[in-house]
Amino acid sequence: MIKACYYLPCFVTSKNECLWTDMLSHFGHPGYQSRHYSCVQQKEGYCSWYRGLASRDKTTINATDP
Numbered sequence: 001m002i003k004a005c006y007y008l009p010c011f012v013t014s015k016n017e018c019l020w021t022d023m024l025s026h027f028g029h030p031g032y033q034s035r036h037y038s039c040v041q042q043k044e045g046y047c048s049w050y051r052g053l054a055s056r057d058k059t060t061i062n063a064t065d066p
Contacts, residue, residue, distance in 0.1 A: 003017045004018050008024065020033060020034070038050055
């Protein structure tokens with residue numbers, strides 16, 4: 001499940017949420033996260049952002065990172 005973050009601070013409320021930060025203008029280019037990453041559910045039920053160019057271990061971002 002993707003949870004949008006419009007203002008800081010942002011938090012996930014369950015382990016199956018990916019925090020979407022594209023709406024925060026000071027986090028780089030608008031839309032970068034949604035164009036380059038996908039929210040993937042892991043074996044343990046946690047969600048994380050994955051960029052499909054390399055193995056998941058090298059590109060997974062903690063779901064709690066804003």
